Amino acid sequence: MASFVPANLPAGLVEPGIYTTIKLDGDPGLSAPSNRCLITGYVGTGGTYPLNQPVRALSLDEVNAGARSYSMLAHAFQAAKSQVPIGAEIWLLPLAEPSGGTAQVVSVTFQGEPTLGVLSSATTAAAADTVYVAYRGRGVSVGIKAGDDWATIATNVKAAWDDIDDAPAACTRSTATLSFTARHKGDFDDGAVEIGFASKGASGCAASFGTMTVANAAGGTGTCVIKMGVKSATVAVTNGDAATATGTGIVTKLNSDSYPIRAAQPSSPTGTVTLFYVNGRPIRPLSVSSTETGLSGQTVTDAVGTAGAGNPSLTSALANIAADDAAKFKITSVFWTTVTEWSTLAAQIVAQDAPPYNKGGVAVCTLTVSLAALSTLSLPTSTTPRLDGYDRFPVLWAAAAPNAGWELSARLAAAVAAESYIARNWNGFEFQGSVNAPLVAIHAADRPSADDRNTAISLRHCPLTVNSAGYMAMTWGGVSYKSKGTRDAKRTKLSTRLTLDYFRDDLNSYLSAIYSGKKVKLASAPRTSNAVELSSVEADVYLWTKRLDDVDLFDGAEAARDAIKAAVIVSHGRIDVNIPFKTLADLDIVAPVGIVE
Helix, strand or coil: CCCCCCCCCCCCCCCCCCCCCCCCCCCCCCCCCCCEEEEEEECCCCCCCCCCCCEECCCHHHHHHHHCCCCHHHHHHHHHHHHCCCCCEEEEEEECCCCCCEEEEEEEEEEECCECCECCCCCECCCCEEEEEEECCEEEEEEECCCCEHHHHHHHHHHHHHCCCCCCEEEEEECCEEEEEEEEECCCCCCCEEEEECCCCCCCEEEEEEEEEEECCCCCCEEEEEEECCEEEEEEECCCCCHHHHHHHHHHHHCCCCCCEEEEECCCCCCEEEEEECCCCCECHHHCEEEEECCCCCEEEEECCECCECCCCCHHHHHHHHHCCCCCCCEEECCCCCHHHHHHHHHHHHHHHCCCCCCCCEEEEEECCCHHHHHHHCHHHHCCCCHHHCCCCCEEECCCCCCCHHHHHHHHHHHHHHCCCCCCCCCCEECCCCCCCCCCCCCCCCCCCHHHHHHHHHCCCEEEEECCCCCEEECCCECCCCCCCHHHHHHHEHHHHHHHHHHHHHHHHHHHHHHCCCEECCCCCCCCCCEECHHHHHHHHHHHHHHHHHCCCCCCCCCCHHHCEEECCCCCCCCEEECCCCCCCCCCCCCCCCCCC
16 A cells, blocks of 8 residues: 555564554655746846756856846846745746847936926036936945036946846946836837936925926817826816816826826926936836827827837747656746737647646746726736636736836745645735846835725636735635636635645656556456455545545545445446545635624
C-alpha cells in the first residue's frame, strides 16, 4: 500500500512485544507541490537568451547577461525575487519587442514654480533644493544650487540618471527638457513618473510634462472632461467662450482640488495650458487626456508625450511551450493587457489543460487604470475564450499603482510558486519590495474606496490597495471566473484552482505508483499483487482523500467515501473512477454581531 508508513525499529530486534513509535513530522506522503512560475517579458538589445522558449533563471548576473539589466524581463525577475528570495523556481520567457512598434516617451521640463495658476518668468533657482526623479520607483536625487538655471538642473539630473546601469528608461536632454524613452517598443504599462522637490516649490523650481492647447471659440455649451490616471475633472464651457476662457477654466479646475496634476498659463492667457507634476505624486503623463462634448468647433489638443504602440508576437513562444511536456508552470505572469494577446494565451492554457497534456496552471496580469476604464475594457468578458468562463485567470486591479502592472504580477507569481500550503487563502496577500526592486505604495489620494473595490470584484477583478500596515495588498484573492451558483462559488477563488490542479497531479503520482504494470481482474478476486479489482481501486482512492484531509486540503473524506465509484465502461483495460473533489472554502467574511443589553 503506497500510503502505508512502517515503524522504524532498531535493526536486529527479534524479542516479541508491542513497540509503538510516534511520527512527529506528520508527513502524509503527498507529492511536493510545484514551485515553478513563468515570467514573460521583453529582452534588451544584446541579450544572450534565446527568444521564445522558457529559460531557468538562476542568478541576477545571468539574467542581466541574458536579457540586459535594464530590460523588462530583468526588472520583473528582480520584482519576483524581492517578493520571495528563496522558494520559487523562476523561469523566464524572453520575447522580442515588436519591430514595427513605437516606444513610449514622456518628458520632464524644469522651469519656474507658477503662482496662482500663472507661469513664472524665472530662469534660475531662487534657493538651494534637491530634486527627486523616479520612474516606477527607480530614480535619482540631485542637488540644486541657488542660481542654477533650468538647463543646468536638467544636465545634472541626466548625468545622475545615466550612472544607473539598470535605469528603467533611456534619458536624453534638450536644454531644460529631459525625455524618458521606454526601454522597449510596445503598448504596455511602464509605470508612473514621480518628481519631487524637497522645498515643495519654495526654491522656485517646478517641472512640467506637457500642454493642453485650446483653439477656436465654443459653438455650443458643453464640457471638457480631463482624465488623469484614476481621477477626472469636468470643465463647463458656455456657448461663445473663447479659447482663452476655456483655458482659464481648465487651469482653475485643475488647481482647485487634490488632482495628480496642476496647471498654469501666461499672465495674458493664450489658450495654451502648461501641465505640471504635483510634488511627490506619481502620475502616468500619457494617462492625461481631454474629451470635449458639445463645444462645436472648439478643440482641446493634448501634448503629453508619445504613446507606445505594438504588441508581442506569441506564436513561436506558445508553440514551443505546447510542444514541451516539461514546460508546465504553476502560474504565469504576463505583461500584456490587450484582448487579442490574452485570447491567444487563454486558448492555449485551456487546450493544454485537457488530457493528455494536463498542464493546468494559471496566468495573471495587472491593470492600473481607473475603475471606469476597467469597466470599459472588461477584459474577463472581452476575450475568446472569455476569461470569466474559466477559473485560471486572475486579473488584478491596482488603480494608479506607481509600479508597472507586470512588476506586481511577477511578485504574485513568485509567491504562488513558493507557497507550500497549496490551499492558501490569498485574501490580504501583501506585496514586498527591495532596494533593487522598489515597491511604491499607491498615493493616498489615488487609492480606490471600499465601494470601488467591491465594484471591481463584481467585474471579476482582484483589487489591490494599501492596507493599514502600509503595504500594497490584494484585498480579494480571486480569479475571473463567474460562478453559476453556490455549488461552484468556490471556483471564483485562486486557492481553489491551485488546489484542484494539485489534486490531479498528486492523484496521478499516487495511482501511478500503485498500479504501474498491474492487471485488471473483474470476474473474481485478485489472488496476488499483480492484479486489482474495482473495490480495491475505490479503497485506494479513499485512502488518497484521507491523506489530503489530514493536511486540510480535502473537506470531508469519510463523508465522501461512498461517492467514490470505480467502473469498467469503455474497455476492459480502462477503469474510470468518479471522485468528489471537495476543496476547502476561503474564509472571506467573519461577521460578529454585538447585542447591547
